[in-house]
Amino acid sequence: MKKHNFSAGPCILPAEVFQKAADAVLNFQGIDLSILEISHRSAEFVAVMEEAQHLALSLLGLSDKGYKALFLQGGASTQFLMAAYNLLENKAGYINTGTWSTKAIKEAKLFGEVVEIASSKDQNFNYIPKDFSVPSGLDYVHCTSNNTIFGTQLKEFPTSEAPLVCDMSSDIFSRALDFSKFGLIYAGAQKNMGPAGATLVIIKESILGKVSRSIPSMLDYSVHTGKESMFNTPPVFSVYVSLLTLQWLQNKGGISAIEKANTEKAELIYSEIDRNPLFTGFVANKEDRSNMNATFTLTDASLQSTFDGLWKEAGINGLNGHRSVGGYRASMYNALPKESVQVLVEAMQQLEKQA
Amino acid sequence: MKKHNFSAGPCILPAEVFQKAADAVLNFQGIDLSILEISHRSAEFVAVMEEAQHLALSLLGLSDKGYKALFLQGGASTQFLMAAYNLLENKAGYINTGTWSTKAIKEAKLFGEVVEIASSKDQNFNYIPKDFSVPSGLDYVHCTSNNTIFGTQLKEFPTSEAPLVCDMSSDIFSRALDFSKFGLIYAGAQKNMGPAGATLVIIKESILGKVSRSIPSMLDYSVHTGKESMFNTPPVFSVYVSLLTLQWLQNKGGISAIEKANTEKAELIYSEIDRNPLFTGFVANKEDRSNMNATFTLTDASLQSTFDGLWKEAGINGLNGHRSVGGYRASMYNALPKESVQVLVEAMQQLEKQA
Numbered sequence: 001m002k003k004h005n006f007s008a009g010p011c012i013l014p015a016e017v018f019q020k021a022a023d024a025v026l027n028f029q030g031i032d033l034s035i036l037e038i039s040h041r042s043a044e045f046v047a048v049m050e051e052a053q054h055l056a057l058s059l060l061g062l063s064d065k066g067y068k069a070l071f072l073q074g075g076a077s078t079q080f081l082m083a084a085y086n087l088l089e090n091k092a093g094y095i096n097t098g099t100w101s102t103k104a105i106k107e108a109k110l111f112g113e114v115v116e117i118a119s120s121k122d123q124n125f126n127y128i129p130k131d132f133s134v135p136s137g138l139d140y141v142h143c144t145s146n147n148t149i150f151g152t153q154l155k156e157f158p159t160s161e162a163p164l165v166c167d168m169s170s171d172i173f174s175r176a177l178d179f180s181k182f183g184l185i186y187a188g189a190q191k192n193m194g195p196a197g198a199t200l201v202i203i204k205e206s207i208l209g210k211v212s213r214s215i216p217s218m219l220d221y222s223v224h225t226g227k228e229s230m231f232n233t234p235p236v237f238s239v240y241v242s243l244l245t246l247q248w249l250q251n252k253g254g255i256s257a258i259e260k261a262n263t264e265k266a267e268l269i270y271s272e273i274d275r276n277p278l279f280t281g282f283v284a285n286k287e288d289r290s291n292m293n294a295t296f297t298l299t300d301a302s303l304q305s306t307f308d309g310l311w312k313e314a315g316i317n318g319l320n321g322h323r324s325v326g327g328y329r330a331s332m333y334n335a336l337p338k339e340s341v342q343v344l345v346e347a348m349q350q351l352e353k354q355a
Numbered sequence: 356m357k358k359h360n361f362s363a364g365p366c367i368l369p370a371e372v373f374q375k376a377a378d379a380v381l382n383f384q385g386i387d388l389s390i391l392e393i394s395h396r397s398a399e400f401v402a403v404m405e406e407a408q409h410l411a412l413s414l415l416g417l418s419d420k421g422y423k424a425l426f427l428q429g430g431a432s433t434q435f436l437m438a439a440y441n442l443l444e445n446k447a448g449y450i451n452t453g454t455w456s457t458k459a460i461k462e463a464k465l466f467g468e469v470v471e472i473a474s475s476k477d478q479n480f481n482y483i484p485k486d487f488s489v490p491s492g493l494d495y496v497h498c499t500s501n502n503t504i505f506g507t508q509l510k511e512f513p514t515s516e517a518p519l520v521c522d523m524s525s526d527i528f529s530r531a532l533d534f535s536k537f538g539l540i541y542a543g544a545q546k547n548m549g550p551a552g553a554t555l556v557i558i559k560e561s562i563l564g565k566v567s568r569s570i571p572s573m574l575d576y577s578v579h580t581g582k583e584s585m586f587n588t589p590p591v592f593s594v595y596v597s598l599l600t601l602q603w604l605q606n607k608g609g610i611s612a613i614e615k616a617n618t619e620k621a622e623l624i625y626s627e628i629d630r631n632p633l634f635t636g637f638v639a640n641k642e643d644r645s646n647m648n649a650t651f652t653l654t655d656a657s658l659q660s661t662f663d664g665l666w667k668e669a670g671i672n673g674l675n676g677h678r679s680v681g682g683y684r685a686s687m688y689n690a691l692p693k694e695s696v697q698v699l700v701e702a703m704q705q706l707e708k709q710a
Contacts, residue, residue: 003386003387005392039362039363039364080571197593218433218436232431234551
């Protein structure tokens, strides 16, 4: 029996992607070699890399708009420092909406002055700050589009004359946005794009070359854009599986189609959280709720072992909340079927009947 | 028909590793989840990471000797800068034996003074420099154990009071050495350890904490050792396949057993290069020849298309030399069977008969 996988990341990918990835490990495209043993300079892999870059930009509506797509390594955690290394000359503004923003701020402070433009730390990040003003004279403004741990999501993005930098690790390719508003978008692959081990970087080339410090080659966006993301050996398999996932998304109808499905899944779980007296949502304001990660707790903690038994019995995996929040977290990335959310809702309803 | 894969890296891995990796992509250890969709904090993956670290140290004879094994991202190219970021306070010594040493030197110069202790650049890196002296007062001494592009290999390592740092990307786990001589060993996985996307770092903890600069978290060895290589999401699949490959090596009898097999393969190809009047080796001195990468050219360039036809016809892949050297390169990593080398030797003999 296939599990209903609500893991926060690494997370579920489409079943057809798993099958194609397994096939490629045994014999890639019928060339009698494994995807794991071919040269990254082979014609076959160069074609994979080029198509993945092309498709990422195309799905985001950024083709021919001065952007490059890179598949790097090191996760968003490496981007926290790379963004600052490449872009922070004097002063940058950060919006602090959770654990990942806080970590990004910590790394940026090694490279220049950081202004915390807005923060929801005062209420353990259970809301998205609004009505703040962005000062002028910043090198860039940084935000986190979706907060995996707390279950909040930015619905509006700040406006500024400075380039907008966004960590979209946990909701890229999940909803339609005007991506051309951003100067730099980065995302660990392991939510909506692929397996762990690749990091997508979408960069507007015109924002580069404005800091005076020397940048080590592997941390220099210009080095990677100049080499079409092949400066050194890329994470071949993770890039290939990301390509398979992007192809699946395109065949599904692209971002607007998946956004509709994601909205339906989110409405299903949040309706139940709001209706069922045994559950309460973690996020203070409904408009700040994430369509990717629904965080909730039991109103009566003594029901925990009963509820845990119910959802585990139903074949659900990965529902425990992060230790910073407690309770439960239902991560509903692109590849999670609506049926899995239905199974979870039924477990919640079953608890209500039994309690 | 399975190819005879002489690719320089990413390269051949054991057939049983490909099979187990493909199985895990569909259903990991019978838990009804793919290795690509499980949390890196799951009990299953934590066990993989711990065993991979334990086995790497054990195979190298470094258990309980003050070393930690890390599985990071970014390849040796990232280690070029991390080594200097973490260890270079004033002055470091580098032995320049090829393209990778040259790149390591370039990155280190951003962090302090670099003394080139020895170099074979004067003859396009076709030999290993010897009879040089290591100055005192260095923060560390850096060398490259095997030069993939040129086909040379260090047989003796420099001695110094300073920690010895070694890029072993292309020959780690291929031969017995006293690994406790080294303070830091790093290696991209994609030769003898696994697929691209993971980088093994073996570090003696006592050499850390001696530089005064602030180090970004992801570039700080202490951060990674403190979190047992789980500071952020590791490259899950690449670590798992590395574990499978290390298990295969252990079952083969470990490094001493594989060294014997590697020596036999190298003797087979070098004997033919020396015997066959149509071929000549690139490396000037026989004692500097690499047991991993044999570089050679045709004595008569007009035979190129005939020879290329012969080895391709025999099912050989990845024999073209690097553009810096030209000619041919037979990469014979741990997983390459002796039979594949025999097939290549037969193609070379066939050319002699036809010519």
